[in-house]
Amino acid sequence: MIGERVKRARAAAGLSMQALAEQIGVSANMVKKYEHDISMPSSPVLLKLAKALSVRTEYFFRTAKVSLGEVEYRKKSTTPKKVLKRIEADVVDQAERWFELSQLWPDFPIPDFKFSVKIPEINSLDDIEKVAELVRKKWQLGLNPLPDLIDLLESKGILVIVSQEEHSDKFDGLQARINDQPVIVISAHWPGCRQRFTLAHELGHLILHDILPSDIDEEMVCNRFASAFLLPAIGVMQNLGGQRKNIDPQELYLLKHEYGLSMQACLYRAADLSVITESKRKQLFMFFSKKGWRKQEPGKAYPQEETHLFKQLVYRALAEDIISESKAAELLQISVMELHKLRLMQLQAA
Ligand SMILES: [Zn+2]
Known part of the structure; x- marks a missing residue:
């Protein structure tokens, strides 16, 4: 049917x-x-x-059955319903190909998502710092910048879908469960920093949702988690120092390109960690507004995130004779002819 x-x-x-x-x-x-x-x-x-x-x-x-359940949109979402519907259809279509591939595989190499480390009690936003450190430690990420956030999350069993839907720049990112697996959806049309912040924010929901006390705002928690996860406190101290009376925009620009966190988020980070005072942060934000940098930050944008894992797994399954060429072409949504050329390295994988 x-x-x-x-x-x-x-x-x-x-x-x-x-x-x-x-x-x-x-x-x-x-x-x-x-x-x-x-x-x-x-x-x-x-x-x-x-x-x-x-x-x-x-x-x-296609036989793989996929059902989209428990969609959590960001609060105050202004995305038109029509656009959301199209994004959801796109998400289900991409997820179906994932699940089909995973079901063809006798022993799918990607684990189910689970974060089974005991998280210390959270009473304030500052306690989130420890959580971000804990996640980095558990996943052996060290304290350096995280270059490929999508690949990282996918390797942990979170399905990341980058919606190409042309109006998806108008939505705020969403998290859902498909066949009981967590899924995070971002837009292909967002700048890299926004994609990364949303990914880290939604990861915060996944890890913290069930354990937060009711009197703490989950959105603020997840924002703090996102910036602490992307730019650890030690990175701020090393790059900006312990206490400053002012920060130059160039410093924020360089920090953004090192850690993939927007200049404005870096500024928040500096105030959250008391490197600058809250009044200094507000003053710098006003300066950003005056320059029009709050809407669009100056200089080059941080590169967008790319997904590799699905394609890698398709070629891996092909090499291991788990799937046929025609199945691989179908999963990659290309013709068999194109697939041939790609395998002979006459074309480059997009
Ligand atoms: Zn949220």
Whole structure:
């Protein structure tokens, strides 16, 4: 039964039933019947459907079942419902390919996410510093900058989905569970620093959600966790010093490019750790506002995050004869011809 898939792909394509019906030469009522599994499209119609929805025909018959549950949007989300729907369809589609790959694998190399270290009691935002250190210690990350946050989280069993959906710059990031696995969704259109902050913030939710006392604001906790995880206190001390009367914007710019945390977040960090006073931070923020740097920070942007793990696993499964070439091409959403060229290194993996 392909109804659910048609519906999802139509949502992802942003088409009404009528618009889709016109493209494939049937009535809108017939599209409705397909989506409700009352009628099954013929092969020629199926080909037209695939073309109109920009999917491969295999998409309609994929067996891995994925259900999106427990979506937690950032509070005060202003994302239009329509955009969210399209992002959700994109997320489910990408997640399906992950789960399909994991199910084809006799012994999938990625573990389930779990953070089973006892976390000390949290009474204030300052206690979050210890939590961030604990996570770095448990995952053997040292205290240096973290270059590839997506790969790191994925290797720990958190599925990261980078939505290409064109309006996804308008949403605030989300966390959900798919088949009981935690999923974090970010936008491909955000600057690198924003992607990384959201990833670390959502990681904070995953680790801390169940253990926070009720009188502490979880969003503030997760923001503090994100900046402490990306830029440990020792990094601030080494780069800015213990106590300062002022900080030059160039220092913040250099720190941003070293740790992948925005200049404004670095400034907050300096105040949180009492390197500068709170009034100094406010004064510098006013200066940022005046320069227009709060909307767009000056100089080069920090590079965007890239995902490699899914592709790596597809090629690994191919090399180990776990999957066929046509399955690999389907999972990578490319043609078999393209896959051949990629394997012969005549093309470079995007
Ligand atoms: Zn949050």
